[in-house]
Amino acid sequence: MKRVTQNMQTRNAGRSLPNPHSFYIPVRVMALDQASFNGDNPTQPFTSFLVVITRGSEVIELDGERIRLSGGHILYSDSSVDITLPRSHKLQGVWIEYAAISGNIRTFSPLNHRQPVRSCPSHVSTLAVQLLSDWNQPEQRKPFALQALFTELLSELYDSSAEYAEPPSQWIDRILQYIESHYNEDLTREQAAGLAGITPEHFSRSFRKFTGQTFNQYITLLRIRKAQQRILTGAPNLSTLALEVGYSEGTYLSRKFKQVVGISPSSYHRKSKSVVSLNFNHTASLHALEVVPRLGVYSAWMESLQPVPSRKKLLDEGISSSGLYERLSSARPDVIISYSLPDKSKQLLSVAPVIEIPFMQMDWREQFRLIAEVTGRQPQAEAWLSLYDWHCHQANQMLDRRIGDRGTAIVLELGTEAAYCFSSSYGRGAQILYHDLGFRPPLGLVAEGLLEKGYLEIAFHNIARYPADHIFITSSREAAEALEPLQSLLHPVHQHHTDDSPGGRIYFLNQPCMFYGFDPLSSEAQLKVLVQALTS
Structure with missing residues (x-):
């Protein structure tokens, strides 16, 4: 045994073993009303001190800066500072100086003298007062009691300090997004708290406050909602679905599903949905x-x-x-x-x-x-679309006889200061003109990214830069002409193309609300109005 010890000492000679941990030990604890009576000079340089204010209010100086402390404040510093307390101050509390052994002192951010913490939890004050009492009665304290009490105080202080560090409103969305991306993995409260940079206990309190649920309840609910979504849009078998949402087997998913939804996955799949x-x-x-x-x-x-x-x-x-x-x-x-x-x-x-x-x-x-x-309702949808496609076929036959080649077309929605044109992905009747009736958007609009962006804003004086064979304005002629910049643009053009016109024919549809829709009912109505305008 002696030889092993010597070998260990030889092996470790000349180097220090890494130790990431720090240990904190109180070295001086006193009532705050004693802190200003240290000789003739009340100004003292201190390192690693903690002050818990229990009562009173007073302006003090920290490195020449005046701040007011009151009951419920905590003052902390892990570096040398000059603190000045008035000789007759009215503060009551506990002054604690401590040492850190091994590792580096970690700052309990933001517990520093620049930002004193307000609304100190009452149990922290209680622990500080108990520490002072035990410190002043060494004959009555048990071995290691002071270290244990001070450690408990620091732990409680660290947990409460998280409330003053990054507000939950700043990390909760980040955590929820992470959960959304990893809900089907093994997630723990400790992992999530680490990502938020706070203690698990503080994480639990804040998470429940903001979501109304515990962390585990939220994970379970999210998994079941994902399972419901998959059931509604063609889910695989129960065992495969369980693996998709983070459960190892279908029977466990079924049990959790019934706890949350009230019925089994198969019953949910069959029922008529509200x-x-x-x-x-x-x-x-x-x-x-x-x-x-x-x-x-x-x-x-x-x-x-x-x-x-x-x-x-x-x-x-x-x-x-x-x-x-x-x-x-x-x-x-x-x-x-x-x-x-x-x-x-x-x-x-x-x-x-x-x-x-x-x-x-x-x-x-x-x-x-x-x-x-x-x-x-898949059969009903296909029947509806078949009828709509038949109406499109009838409309195209009529347009073939009346206008032949479709040419270019544009739909304009008028604002107070500009007009807006749309691609088929944005609606406003463009989905019918470009997709169902064979018209094309003007090349100038395509070059400016109409198809990628979905819509473009056009200043009134620039409308003429995008000539089209057919221009549809969703509002009425009166509404368009009420916009002064459009008056000179609209009057010369109705049936004829002129040099100062933005294109060929202009159609005033007088149906802005109906053309706002991008759905089966609106598209059916828009088709009728567009064909009627083109063939009238």
Whole structure:
């Protein structure tokens, strides 16, 4: 044994073993009212000290800077500072000096003298007072009691300091996004807390405060919502689905699914779904399928066709309103349909699974078919689209006889200071002109990125730079001419192409609300209006 010890000493001679840990030991503890009576000079340089203010209020100086301390403040420094306390100060509290052994002193950010922590938790003050009492009664304390008490104080102080470091509002979204990307992996509270840079205990408190659920409850709910989404859009068998969402076997997924949803995955797949729609395009798709949503957003054009009871109607105002959230919760839908808006999906996680439809990545037919799949109405959707395609065929035969080659076309929506034109991915009737009727967008607009961007803003005086054979304005002639910059542009052109005109024929459709839709019902109505304008 002696030889081994010597060998170890020889092996370690001349080098220090790395030690990432630090250990903190109190070396001086006293009541704060004694701190200003150290000789004639109340100004002392200190290193590694902690002051817990329990009562009173006073202005002190730290490195020449005047700050006010009051009951509930904590003052901390791990570097040499000059602190001046008035001789007759009114502060009560505990002054603690301590030493760090091995490793480097870690700053309990932001517990420094530049930013004194307010609203100190009462249990931290209680521990500091207990430490002072035990320090002054050495004959009554047990071995290691002071170290244990001081360690507990630092631990509590560190946990509470996280509340003053990075606010949860700054890290919660980052953590939720991480969970969204890794929900099907083995995630632990400790991992998430490490990513947030806080203790697991503080993480749990803040996470539950912001989400209304514990970390494990949130993970479970997210996995079940993902499973519901897959069931609604053609899920694989239960065992494969379980692996997709982070469970090892189908029976465990089925048990968790029933705990959250109330029924088994197979029952959920078979049942008739109650739906909430957060966009009027999707509400119109549901009505085309003869599905009346429990709650839906309706456009002014849809309401002009058939009034909607207020109990069935949502305002298109986003999902941040607590009143709107309460309405969705009370509706108890089986599924919510919305354009892809991640923040909404997180907020609605506790209500129902959200089917997110990518914005500008799916044409109205693809969106219609997806909604039909979610609601189990695929045959009705295909029958509707077959009839629509027949109407397009009839329209093209008529246009072949009347105008022959289609040429170029543009749809303009007029704002107060500019006009907007659209590609087929954005609607406004462009999906019909370019996709169903064979017209082409002007090359100038294509060159400026119309197809990639979806729409372009055009200053009124620049409209003539994009000549087209057919120009459709969704508003009325009166509305267009009321815009002074357009008066000289519109008057010379109606049937004839002139040098100062932006193209060939101009059509005033007088249907801005109807052309705003990008859905089966709006497209059907837009087709009729466009063909009527072209053939009149």
